[in-house]
Amino acid sequence: MIEVSHCDLAYVQGASQVKVYDDFSLKVEQGESLVLIGASGxxxxxxxxxxxxxxxxxxxxxxxxxxxVKGTRRKTAFILQEYGLFPWLNVEQNVSLGLRVRHMPKRMYHGTVEEMLHKMGLWEVKNHFPSQLSGGQRQRVALARALTLQPDLLLMDEPLSALDALTRERLQKLLLEIWQEQKLTTVLVTHSIEEAVFLGSRILVLADGRPTQVMGEILNPLVAQNDYRQTSEFFQKTRYVRSLLEGGTVG
Ligand SMILES: Nc1ncnc2c1ncn2[C@@H]1O[C@H](COP(=O)(O)OP(=O)(O)O)[C@@H](O)[C@H]1O
Ligand SMILES: [Mg+2]
Incomplete structure (x- = not known):
């Protein structure tokens, strides 16, 4: 589905350049859940x-x-760490925003939005404003807004990193459910090893250094199986990802 071929990218900072990608290639198949993990920067x-x-x-x-890809695509949804909610719109208005921006009449989007609010556990707070919500609820609003547009690609940049441990685990399960139900191609960035192994059908470990290099690629075929977090395979994968991040060999 996605083909990144021999890409270069440099940020220009005054007279100097930061070369972030140099001849970088990557393929992502439809329905994959690819996780990117690596040091910050x-x-x-x-x-x-x-x-x-x-x-x-x-x-x-x-x-x-x-x-x-010459610009933004209609079917690509992008969720940022800071949720990107509009503080002056309530939950329902935030969720329906994407559809309203596309000039869809209310009678057409009403059902979709209602269903999404229920699914995300936001029905009770649909008239609340973002400032009245917990971090987990805000993240669910951001997710609901992205999903109402029926994307074929969901990009997420450390979506859960601001949340407390329990909320985070609950949302990880929700993400997994959505991915499985919709066979949605997702690319998720995290710096949590646990999260990478819990959510990624494939994990790409990026090296600390520029230009970016792939330290290793881990296939994770058992992802989403029942109680995966409790299994020894899960533990082994996390250990392997950790060893790659630390630049060592598998112990
Ligand atoms: N707008 C920018 N101008 C200059 N340098 C940038 C800019 N954005 C990011 N960088 C640099 O590019 C590198 C990669 O940044 P980024 O993709 O944000 O890393 P990560 O998300 O892995 O933390 C970093 O060294 C960062 O300092
Ligand atoms: Mg980042």
Whole structure:
């Protein structure tokens, strides 16, 4: 579905350049849940901006469904760490925002929004404003807003990192359910090893350094199986990811 071919990207800072990607290639199949993990500053967000069409590579090409990505796409949803909610709109208005921006009449989106509010456990707070919500609720509003647009690609930049441990686990389960139900292609950035192994059908470990290099790629076929977190396979995968991040060999 996604093909990143020989991409280069450099940020210009005054007279100097930060080369983040140099001849970088990556493929993502439809229905994959790809997780990017790596030290901060290694280029994870930059890769999401490239996939979202918010940044253009200086060399190489990115294609989605064989179409070059020249700008933002209707079917790509992007969820940022800071939720991106509008403080002056209530939950229902925030959730329906994307549909309203596309000039869909209320009678057409009403049902979709109602269903989404129920599914995300936001029905009771639909008239609340973001300031009246917990971090977990805000993140669910952001997710609901993205999903009402029926994306074929969901990009998420450390979506759960601001949440407390229990809320985080609950939302990880919700993300997993959504991914399984909709076979939605997702690319998620995290710096949590646990989260990477819990959510990724494939995990890409990026090296700390520029330009970005892939330290390792881990296939995680048992992802989403019942009680995966409690299994020895899960533990082994987390250990492996950790060893790659630490630049060592598997112990
Ligand atoms: N707008 C920018 N201008 C200059 N340098 C930038 C800019 N954005 C990011 N960088 C640099 O590019 C590198 C990768 O950034 P980023 O993709 O945000 O990393 P990550 O998300 O992995 O923490 C970092 O070294 C960062 O300092
Ligand atoms: Mg980042």
């Amino acid at each position: 290694c280029g994870k967000s930059t890769l999401l901006y490239l996939l979202a069409g918010l940044l253009q590579p200086t060399g190489g090409e990115i294609r989605i469904w064989d179409e070059p």
